[in-house]
Amino acid sequence: MIQSDATFGGTFAFAPYFTDAPAFRMHFVDEGPRDGAVVLCLHGEPTWGYLFRHLIPVLSATHRVIVPDHMGFGKSETPATRSYWLQDHIDNLEKLVLGLDLTNITLVMHDFGGPVGMGLAARHPDRIRRFVSTNGPTPFGQADLLARVTGNAAVSPWFRWIAQAEAEGNLEAVLGQLSFNILSTLKLNGFENNAIITDDWLAAYGAAFASPAECLGAIGWAKGFAIGAHRFEAPDAAAARAIRRRPALAIWGDADRTLHAAQFLPLFDAVFPGARVHRLAGVGHYCLEDAPEIVNPLISAFLSQT
Template identity: 25%
Template sequence: MSSIEVAQIAHRFVDVNGVQVFYREAGPRNAPVLLLLHGFPSASHQFRRLFDVLGTRYRLIAPDYPGFGHTRAPADFDYTFDRLADVIEGFVRAIGLDRYALYTFDFGGPVGLRLAQRRPEAVAGLIVQNANAYAEGLSDLAQGMVANRPGVDGAEDRVREILVLPVTRGQYEDGTTDPALVSPDNWTLDQHFLDQPGRKQAQVSLALDYHSNVALYPRWQRWLAEHRPPALILWGRNDAFFPEAGAHAYRRDLPDAEVHVFDTGHFALEERLPEIAPLIGDFLTRTWKGPCLKLAVIGASGNLGGAAVREAEARGHRVTALRRADVDVTDPAAIERAVAGHDAVIVSVKGPDRLVPRAARALLEALPSSGVPRLIFLGGGGSLTSPSGQRFVDLPAFPAQYRETALDQAAALDLLRAAGAAVEWTYVSPPPVHLVPGDKTGEYRAEAQDSPVLDATGESRVTVGDYASAVIDAAERRTFVRQRFTVGY
C-alpha cells in the first residue's frame, strides 16, 4: 500500500488571563511554525483545509479570538482590537512560541500587526492574505464601515445589518469564479457562532472600533519599512472590502515582498487553495532556514562582540572573529584585507585616543572598497536623550569613568549620520545604564529612536543576550539601515 500523509490535528484550550482560548494545532514540533490569524466573521475553522494540506510538514497553530469560534471570554470582556491583540500575545506566551511566521487575514491584519510591533523578534516572516494596512486598500464599502464608531447616529444598526446569514454567505461567494468550489459549511458555521448569546454585541463593539486600525496604518507601515520581514502577499482581487491596490501597496515598505493576486474573492483560500498552499509551503521553507551570512565581528574578544559571535554562530551563520591582534581598526587598508568577502561587519570597540570615532571613520572608508555593504556598529547608550531632552552623557549624574567612551561613541554616531550612501550602516545603542548580564529571553523591543525603550515601570533595561539577539536580527533582516536603534523591554 502506498504511503499517504494525513495531518493529525489537535483541538485545545489554554487559559489567558481568564479567557479560554481555543486553538487548532498540527505538525511536527521542530518544524517551521505558522501562526494563523483568522478574519471576520470566521474563526480558526477557516483554515481547516490548509491544515490538511500543510499540517504534516509544518507546525500550524490557529487560535480563535474572543468573540469568535469556540473561545470563551468573560461577560465583561472589552471587545477592542487592542484587547484581541492582548489575548493573542498572551496566547503566544502561554503555549511557548518564541518564533513563527505570521499569517494575517482580514481582522488578522490589525491583530497580527499589533502583535508584530510588540514582539518583532518573534516574526520570522509575514504572509498577508487580504489583510489591509494602506488607505488605497479600503473600498468605498470598507470606508463606510470605518465611519461607524461610537456616538455616530445609526452606526450600531448599520453594523447589525451585516451580521445576518445572506451577508455572511456573500462574503464567501462574492467575487469567486466558481461558487461551487466554496463549501456552504463555512458560512453555516460562521453564522452559528454569530448567533450565539452575546456574540453580535461583541461584533458590534469591534466594528465600532475598526477606525482605530486605520489610524495605526502609518505606524504599521513604518514598522514594515524598518523591520523588513520576509513577506508573501496573497490577494483575492475581487474582494469587495479590500481591493487589489491594497496588495501592491505593501511593496512600498517591503520592496522584496512576493505578491500573488488571484481571480477570486475575500476568502481566497476557499477557491484557490491548490495554487496558494504550495506558495505558503515554499515561503515557510525558505524563510525558516534563512540565508547563511558570512559575518566579520571586530572586537570579538569583548563582552558585546563576544555575545554577538555566540548568537550568530547559534543561528548557523559563518563568523570570522577578529580581535585586536587580527586587525587595526583605525587602518582602512587593514580593515579591507580582514573583512573582504563578508556580508556584513559587526564592530564593538573602545579605547583611548578617540579610538571609537577613528574606527568609524576608517570603516566608512574601507568597506566600500572591500565590497562589504553592511556595517553594524555597537555603540553606547550615553548619547540617548533623557526625559529632560539632554543626552545622558551630558547629565551631571552620568558616571565619570564612562564619560570619555560615551562621548567617543556619540562622535562615531555623528560620523555615521554624516556619511553618504556608500555604506548601509546601523548604530545599536543599549540602554544608557541597565545593560545587564543575562541570557536571551526573546522578549525585547527594538525601536529606531534617540530615546531609551522603556518598560512598564519607566525603566530602560535589557540583558546582554537579548542585545546580541537584536544585533543579529538587524544583520539578518537588513533592518534599521542608516538609523540608530535601541533595545529594551
C-alpha cells in the same frame, strides 16, 4: 461559541486546545510536530480557524501549525464584559504566544488578522521569522496609514455599510443576527466561490453567532472602525529595522471588494520592499476559500524556499 467537539461533517476534524492565558477561554488548533517551526494563522471578520482548514494539513507535515480563534469568534469564548478593539486582540494574541513560548514564527494573516499579527511583531520582533499576507493588511507605523484606510472605506461596500449602519443606529441589530445573515455578510465582503457552499460550510461560519450575545466579536470589529476605537500598533525603530529584514509574501485576491489592493499592497511594499506579491485575478477577499489550490502551494513553497 461553537462546541469544542464540532467538526461540521468532518470538514474541521482537528483536536481542540484551549488556554485561559488571555483571561477568557481561547481556542486554538495545534497540529504538526511540537519541535517544528511555528506557523501561526490569524483569521479576520467574520470568520474563525475554519478558514485555514485546507492549509493546516498541507503545512503540518513539516511545521507546527497553530490557529487561534480570536475572542468572540469560532470556538473561543465571547465575554460580555470585554471590549473587542484591535488592541484587545493584539493583547490576547500576545498572551497566547508568550504562554506557549512560541518562537521562530511564520505569520499567515487574513483580513484583520493582518493588523493583529503586525501588532504582535511590533512588540516581539525577535519571535517572528516570516510574514505571509493573504488579503491581510500589514500596517506598521506608516505615515499614510490613515489616508489609505479612509480611501479604502470610501469605495468598500462593507465599510460604507458599517458607517451607514452606525449612523442609523442599527449596526448591532444587524450583526447581532449573523447566524441568519452570515452568507450575505461574506458575499458583501467579497466571497466568490459559490461552488463550495454546503450545509456544513454554512453551519461552520454561522454557528459561532447563535445569539446577539455571541456576536460581540463581529460587532466590535465593525463598530471599532465606525467610532475610531481601534489603535494600530506602531513599532519602535529597532523593531521596524528587524521586521524589514524578514522574508515576506503577499497573496491578494484582486476581486476583493473590502480591502482594495490599490490601498493595501503599498503598505506591504513599504514594510517589505522587494518581497514577492501574487495578485490573483477573479479571486475575492477570502482567497483561502476562493482558491486554496493556488494559495496553499504558494505558501508551502515560500516556507521551503526561505
